Amino acid sequence: MKNVILAIESSCDETSASICIDGKVMNNVIATQEIHSKYGGVVPELASRAHQQAIGPVVKEAMATAHVEMSDLTAIAFTQGPGLLGALLVGGAFAKSMSLALGIPLIGVHHMKAHILAHFIEKPKPKFPFLCLTVSGGHTQIVRVDDYLDMTVLGQTTDDAVGEAFDKCAKLMGLPYPGGPLVDKLAKEGNENAFTFNETSMPGLDYSFSGIKTGFMNFLNKEKMKNANFVEEHKQDLCASIQRHLIDMLLSKLAMAVKQEGVSQVAIAGGVSANSGLRTKLEQLAVEKGWEVFIPQFQYCTDNAGMIGMTAHYQWLAGDTAQLTASPMPRMKF
Numbered sequence: 001m002k003n004v005i006l007a008i009e010s011s012c013d014e015t016s017a018s019i020c021i022d023g024k025v026m027n028n029v030i031a032t033q034e035i036h037s038k039y040g041g042v043v044p045e046l047a048s049r050a051h052q053q054a055i056g057p058v059v060k061e062a063m064a065t066a067h068v069e070m071s072d073l074t075a076i077a078f079t080q081g082p083g084l085l086g087a088l089l090v091g092g093a094f095a096k097s098m099s100l101a102l103g104i105p106l107i108g109v110h111h112m113k114a115h116i117l118a119h120f121i122e123k124p125k126p127k128f129p130f131l132c133l134t135v136s137g138g139h140t141q142i143v144r145v146d147d148y149l150d151m152t153v154l155g156q157t158t159d160d161a162v163g164e165a166f167d168k169c170a171k172l173m174g175l176p177y178p179g180g181p182l183v184d185k186l187a188k189e190g191n192e193n194a195f196t197f198n199e200t201s202m203p204g205l206d207y208s209f210s211g212i213k214t215g216f217m218n219f220l221n222k223e224k225m226k227n228a229n230f231v232e233e234h235k236q237d238l239c240a241s242i243q244r245h246l247i248d249m250l251l252s253k254l255a256m257a258v259k260q261e262g263v264s265q266v267a268i269a270g271g272v273s274a275n276s277g278l279r280t281k282l283e284q285l286a287v288e289k290g291w292e293v294f295i296p297q298f299q300y301c302t303d304n305a306g307m308i309g310m311t312a313h314y315q316w317l318a319g320d321t322a323q324l325t326a327s328p329m330p331r332m333k334f
Contacts, residue, residue, distance in 0.1 A: 003316060004068060005075045006098070007309030008059065010091030011083025011111045012138070013042045014302065015054035019066035020077075020309030025121045026066040028299055028306035031058050040177045041167070048086035055094050062305070073104055077312030080108035080322070081332030082138065088328030096324050107312040108322035110332055111303075112139055113151060115269040117314065118300040118307035120148070126265050126294045133254050135278070136270035137163030137180075140207050140250070141334075142257045145267075148314040153334050154257050155205025162246055163272045165209040169216050169242045173231050183239045184275050190240030195219065197245055205253050205260075212249070216242055243277050250278065251285055258291065267294040274301040 002022055009016040015031040031054040036042045063069070078095035081088060092108075099106040116132045119125060126145075131154075134141045140157040160168075163180060170179020197219050200211025220238075223230040231238065258266060268282060279295055286293040300306055315321070 001074070003074050003313065004072050005077050005107070005309050005312050005316065006059065006063065006068075006073050007077040007109075007305040007312055008055070008091045008095050009079050009303055009305040009308045010051045010055065010087050011079045011081070012087060012303055013047050013050070014304065015051050015058050016303065016305035017055075017059040017062035018305035018309045019062055019068050020306075020313050021066075023310070023313045025306040025309055027062055028304050029058050029062045029065070030299070030304055037177050040171055042084070044084045044086050047084055048090055051087055051090040055090060059094070070102060073102060075105045075107055075312065075316055075321070076102075077107040077109055077308055079111050079114070079308055080326060081329030082111055083328075083330060085328060085330045088330065092326070092328050100324060105316075105321040106324060106326065107315050107320070108326050109308045109311045109315065110334065112141065112270075112334060114307040114311040116143060116145060116151065116267070117148065117311045118269055118296045118304075119267050119294050121300055121306055121310050122297060124294060126267050126292075129261075129263050130265035130267055130294070131254070131257055131261060131263050132267040132269055133250060133273075134270045135162050135250065135268065135272035137161055137167065137272075139270065140209070142205050142254060144261055144263070149318055149320070151334070154261070155207065155253060157207040157209060158202060159208050159210040160213065162207070162209055162250060163270070165213050165246060166243075166272065168213050172217055172220055173235060173238060180272065180275070183243055184277055186236050186239035187243040187277055190236030190238070192240040192244035194234070194237035195241040197242065199245060199249065205257050207249065207253060209246070209249070212242075212245055243275075247275075247278050247281050251281060255285065255289065258289070264289075264291050265294070266291045269296065269301065271302045274298050
């Protein structure tokens with residue numbers, strides 16, 4: 001009998017559904033919420049409402065394009081956390097309703113672990129053990145992965161995530177939300193060594209991005225006092241310089257982790273792993289250090305249900321299912 005899992009992702013501002021059959025992701029339907037751009041960031045209540053509107057059509061499309069009927073499903077998976085409480089509630093309630101109505105198991109998935117297991121959706125796939133740098137708007141971690149469900153956080157941000165730092169610095173330059181991709185685009189036209197900003201250095205493998213944000217803001221304020229048009233005149237160089245700082249901070253700790261753990265297989269995951277500057281520098285570092293690098297397809301870097309389905313597959317094999325009383329966990333521990 002085939003294991004057919006309907007996976008639902010609703011942790012932030014992407015409503016997504018996917019069908020995973022015997023560990024193969026058949027599709028990855030994503031509805032992106034455009035409403036947040038006018039507010040310069042995700043508005044939780046608006047995100048919840050948008051999920052309510054999109055989740056039915058998204059699930060219907062995922063099942064139709066995979067040629068799956070309700071009677072074919074063997075389990076329903078959903079993102080249990082971490083994420084926005086209201087957004088998680090929408091996906092969780094929908095999944096529970098289907099689980100109860102169909103009389104099939106429910107699987108609660110950890111969002112960040114799913115980002116890591118996105119590497120097993122398509123080839124090439126890393127071998128155990130490997131290290132994964134998970135970078136997104138809400139998280140920045142270095143994780144040692146010894147098996148599909150055996151992961152250990154070696155280091156993480158003590159304050160802000162790197163994705164949040166990208167977006168905040170973009171906002172300081174007057175760029176629209178989400179600013180991270182725009183910083184990456186403009187950085188290609190700038191000089192990454194044009195400017196230097198103060199940053200915070202943390203011991204061990206932990207990160208801190210609050211200092212670099214403050215340093216960047218203070219630098220801009222100082223320069224704008226001299227020249228009101230400073231940002232507009234130097235936008236490409238500013239983007240290239242702040243991106244270089246953030247990427248160097250990420251990769252310096254990653255290199256420390258590789259040396260500490262003696263593991264040469266390295267992966268990146270999460271929304272910020274779509275950044276072309278990060279990908280390029282990681283690949284350069286891999287050549288220099290002799291690492292083997294793994295980067296998922298773009299559609300599996302951002303929030304998506306394909307990675308939820310893949311993770312649910314391995315949880316299903318391990319007998320790791322959830323009760324209908326399972327609650328959303330905005331700060332779900334790793």
